[in-house]
Amino acid sequence: MSKKSKLQDIKALRGIGHQLDPVVIVGANGISPTVIEEISRALHDHELIKIKIPAGSGEERKACADAIANATESSVIHHIGRMVLLLRNNDEANPKLSNLSRFGFA
Template sequence: MAALSIQERKRLRQIGHALNPVVMIGGQGLTENVTEEIKRALEDHELIKVKVAGEDREARVAIIAEIAKATESESVQTIGKIVLLYKRAAKQNQKLSNLVRFANSAK
């Protein structure tokens, strides 16, 4: 995946500000089922928030990097335990995509 430009990151952060986490990673860590759920959410919504539990900052950073690699997505922003992930959908779902919903509400 090509790196996002500064303007694209800024736009995605603006959209992501209003979003709530759709996936939460708990004590079990990053399991195969959690990875599949993140992939499904990215395919539907393109831009999602994921909450990574745990007090160890290095462990959270490692999990976030692992999520981005496993889902072929890009980490747009990380604030505390919340990461904003972006992956362009192969076929954009007009009803579910957060990018489409934001573009329609911004008019």
């Protein structure tokens, strides 16, 4: 995949992300095993999800987003403020649940 094609894909994914509501909100207790499990389940079902992370400095929010991505084996597509857009492809995703399929991306 060329660099330009990859950037176009990221732009398209970010466009889909604007239309999504957060499916998981990470509370003041932070990243617990239960939260990771719920995010992982949502990624399995929907492939592309938006989550809301706790307030903090930009560096703290970036570290939180990266920690969640590492724990769920997903990729951070975009993060701005407290919103994080995560992607984990699932070859066996249900087309009725997958945000990629629903928005014609896959």
